[in-house]
Amino acid sequence: MRRSNAALVLLLIAYAFAYVDRVNIGFAKDGMQHSFPLSDSTYGLGASLFYAGYLISQIPAGIFNEKLGPKTGIAASLLSWGITSFLFTIVDSENTYLLLRFLLGVSEAAFFPAVILYLSSTIQTDRRGAAVATLFLGVPIGMSIGSVMAGIILSFGQPFFGIQGWRWIFLSEALPTVALAGIVWRYLPSGVTLSVTEAASGKTRKHDYWSAFKSGLIWKLAGICFLFNFSGISLMFWVPSMFLDSGFKSHMMTAFAFASPYVASCVIVASFTKLKLLPLYSLNIFSICLLISAVMTAISVPLHSASIEFVTIIMIVLLGGQTALSIFWGFPGSILPQSQLAAGTAIINSSASAAGLLGPVTIGFLHKASGNYFNALFIISGSFFVSCFLFYVTFKPLRTGESKKSLANRLHR
Numbered sequence: 416m417r418r419s420n421a422a423l424v425l426l427l428i429a430y431a432f433a434y435v436d437r438v439n440i441g442f443a444k445d446g447m448q449h450s451f452p453l454s455d456s457t458y459g460l461g462a463s464l465f466y467a468g469y470l471i472s473q474i475p476a477g478i479f480n481e482k483l484g485p486k487t488g489i490a491a492s493l494l495s496w497g498i499t500s501f502l503f504t505i506v507d508s509e510n511t512y513l514l515l516r517f518l519l520g521v522s523e524a525a526f527f528p529a530v531i532l533y534l535s536s537t538i539q540t541d542r543r544g545a546a547v548a549t550l551f552l553g554v555p556i557g558m559s560i561g562s563v564m565a566g567i568i569l570s571f572g573q574p575f576f577g578i579q580g581w582r583w584i585f586l587s588e589a590l591p592t593v594a595l596a597g598i599v600w601r602y603l604p605s606g607v608t609l610s611v612t613e614a615a616s617g618k619t620r621k622h623d624y625w626s627a628f629k630s631g632l633i634w635k636l637a638g639i640c641f642l643f644n645f646s647g648i649s650l651m652f653w654v655p656s657m658f659l660d661s662g663f664k665s666h667m668m669t670a671f672a673f674a675s676p677y678v679a680s681c682v683i684v685a686s687f688t689k690l691k692l693l694p695l696y697s698l699n700i701f702s703i704c705l706l707i708s709a710v711m712t713a714i715s716v717p718l719h720s721a722s723i724e725f726v727t728i729i730m731i732v733l734l735g736g737q738t739a740l741s742i743f744w745g746f747p748g749s750i751l752p753q754s755q756l757a758a759g760t761a762i763i764n765s766s767a768s769a770a771g772l773l774g775p776v777t778i779g780f781l782h783k784a785s786g787n788y789f790n791a792l793f794i795i796s797g798s799f800f801v802s803c804f805l806f807y808v809t810f811k812p813l814r815t816g817e818s819k820k821s822l823a824n825r826l827h828r
Contacts, residue, residue, distance in 0.1 A: 421604070422533075422537065422603055422604050423534075423538075423546055423549055423550065425598070425599060425602065425603055426489070426530055426533070426534075426550060426553075426603075427549060427550055427552060427553045427556075428553070428595065429489065429493060429526075429530075429553075429595055429599060430527075430530065430550055430551075430553030430554070430557065431553035431554075431556040431557035431560065432493075432557060432588070432591065432592050432595060433496075433523060433526060433527075433553070433557060434553065434554050434556075434557030434558050434561060435557045435558075435560055435561035435564070435588050436496060436500055436519070436523070436557075436561075436588055436592070437465075437557075437561075437651065438557070438558050438561035438562055438565070438651060438673075439561050439565055439584045439585060439588055440461075440462060440516075440652065441651065441652050441653070441654065441655040441656070442561075442562065442565035442566070442569060442581075442584060442655050442669075442670065443503075443565070443581040443584050443585065444458055444655070444656060445581075445656075445659070446569070446579055446580055446581025446582075447506070447512070447581055450507070450579060450581070451506075451507050451508055451509070452508075452509060453509055453512065454509075454783065455656075455779050455782050455783050456776075456779045456780050456783045457509050457512075457513070457779075458779060459652070459653075459775045459776040459777075459778055459779020459780065459782075460513065460776045460779065461512050461513050461516040462516070462652045462771075462775035462776065462779070463771065463772045463773065463774070463775045463776035464513055464516040464517040464520065464772075465516045465517070465519050465520040465523075465771065466520055466648075466768045466769070466770075466771030466772035467517060467520060467772050468516075468517040468518060468519065468520025468521040468522075468524070469520035469521070469523060469524045469768045469771070470520075470524075470765055470768040470769060470772060471520075471521070471524075472520070472521045472524030472525070473524055473528070473761055473764070473765050473768070475524075476488070476492075476524040476525035476528060476529075477528055477761055479491075479525055480525055480528055480529045480532055481532075484605070485529040485530070485532040485533035485536070486529075486533065486599070486600070486603050486605045488525040488526070488528075488529030488532075489525075489526060489529045489530060489533065489599055489603065490596050490597075490599045490600040490603075491525065491596075492522060492523055492524070492525045492526035492529065493526070493592055493593070493595050493596035493599060494593060494596035495521075495522035496519055496522035496523050496526075496592060497589050497590070497591075497592030497593035497595075497596060498522075498589070498593065499515060499518050499519045499522050500519065500585050500588055500589035500592060501585065501586065501589035501590070501593075502515055503515055503582075503585035503589075504578070504582040504583075504585050504586050504589075505582075520768075527764055528760060528761055528764065530550065531547075531760045534546050534547065534550070537604070547744055551740070551741040551744055552681055552741070554677075554680075554737065554740065554741065555676075555677035555678065555680040555681045555737055555741075556677075556681060558651070558673075558674065558677040558737075559674040559677040559678050559681070561588070562655075562670045562671075562673045562674040562677075563670050563671065563674050564584070564587060564588075565584045565670055566667040566668075566669065566670020566671065566674075567667070567670070568580050568583045568584055568587065569581070569584075569667075569670075570665070570667045626754070626755055627755040627758035627759045627762065628758070628762070630751075630755060630759065632750070632751070633747075633751065633755065633759045633762055633763065634762070635805070635809050636746065636747060636759075636763050637762050637763045637765070637766035638766065638805060639743075639802050639805050639806050639809070640743065640763050640764075640766045640767050640770075641766040641767065641769060641770045642770070642798050642799075642801050642802030642805070643705055643708075643736065643739060643740070643743075643798065643799060643802040643803075644740075644766070644767040644770035644771065644774070645770040645773060645774045645795075645798045646708070646712070646736065646774070646795040646796075646798040646799045646802075647736040647737070647740060648767075648770055648771040648774045648775065649774035649775055649777070649778045649791070649795055650729070650732065650733060650736065650795065652774075652775045652778075653775065653778050653779075653782075653788070653791070654673055654729060654733070655669050655670075655673060657725075657729065657788055658672060658673065658722075658725075658726055658729075660788070661722040661725045661726060662722030672726050672730060673733075675730055676730045676731070676733035676734035676737060677733070677737055679734055680734055680737040680738050680741065683734075683738050683741075697742055698810050700738075700742060701739050701742045701743060701806065702803055702806060702807050704735040704736070704738045704739035704742070705735065705736075705739050705799050705800075705802055705803035705806065706799075706800070706803050707731065707732075707735040708731075708732045708735035708736045708739070708799045709796050709797075709799035709800035709803060710796075711728050711729075711731045711732045711735070712728075712729075712732050712792055712795050712796035712799060713792070713793065713796040714728055715728040715729055715732070715792055716789050716792045716793060716796075736799070747759055747760055747763060777791075777794070778791045778794075778795075781794070
């Protein structure tokens with residue numbers, strides 16, 4: 416028990432750094448645009464190219480994790496994305512920026528599937544849902560730390576030791592990530608801690624990939640995941656610019672406003688770590704979070720020029736979206752057969768990558784075409800709403816008393 420808890424804490428820290436890595440580009444954008452030609456559309460394209468590299472590398476990463484083990488996949492991914500993040504400190508052109516964004520996605524591709532595979536093979540079934548919920552605390556923690564750290568660095572204004580602030584953002588994230596790769600390799604337990612029955616059954620080692628691809632439930636979850644990630648990932652990359660355009664003049668104020676919803680989400684998500692992840696109230700909370708995000712995003716459109724009102728509303732949107740994300744990833748492990756968990760997680764995670772590929776670049780082109788974020792915010796709102804509707808329809812039988820087992824059997828057909 417103590418060993419698995421220590422492993423979970425280490426994975427949580429590593430997962431937090433994955434989101435420090437993803438949020439820093441939004442704060443570095445303004446500095447990069449002052450250092451070399453970088454249009455909003457190219458910035459958006461680069462943000463999306465991360466997910467192109469991530470998506471293309473999912474199958475090779477899955478093979479890598481299966482052949483060499485999840486611990487090796489986690490450590491190798493940390494090392495490679497730490498080195499790639501370090502290379503961002505010398506970016507001086509659009510082409511280099513685009514290339515490194517793609518390579519960063521390739522570097523991170525093995526990480527999340529390896530973590531899920533590790534948890535499924537080392538954490539007992541009755542604790543796995545709580546473990547996944549705990550892991551996802553790393554998302555708001557990483558987003559909070561990354562944004563506040565970027566705000567502090569940028570608040571100095573002048574280059575430090577001759578290095579511009581936006582370059583320090585990447586450097587301050589890259590070095591700890593490389594160090595963390597060594598810590599994971601050295602200290603992450605690799606022994607199986609399943610119960611005797613589970614270990615003997617071999618359930619964690621036999622994966623039925625073909626049946627996962629034929630599962631209607633997995634593809635429904637993938638569609639839902641695509642839609643709300645389209646909105647959530649788009650906001651992650653563009654909210655700092657939205658806040659600055661609405662009237663915020665301080666990078667520090669922007670950073671704290673951006674981080675606050677993620678800090679609040681930590682508190683909310685922590686309350687789910689000891690709860691079963693598919694009771695009625697979790698389904699309802701997920702739906703409500705998405706609905707609130709959809710409605711509040713739509714309300715924010717005419718308020719874009721009123722900084723305080725706009726920022727407050729978008730903070731609520733971020734809180735709802737992040738809370739929904741953390742709850743969502745408890746569902747696959749709760750209702751998918753163990754034989755389909757690895758492949759099902761890869762399919763669902765790939766849909767999130769596809770959303771990340773399309774979302775930021777779409778927002779970038781819409782902003783370039785119109786000069787504002789009105790149309791982009793309407794699309795984000797609509798994506799949240801459709802995701803909420805599909806989720807409600809898919810899981811409505813649970814609200815009328817159908818058991819989880821019969822629901823899963825029916826949805827798989």
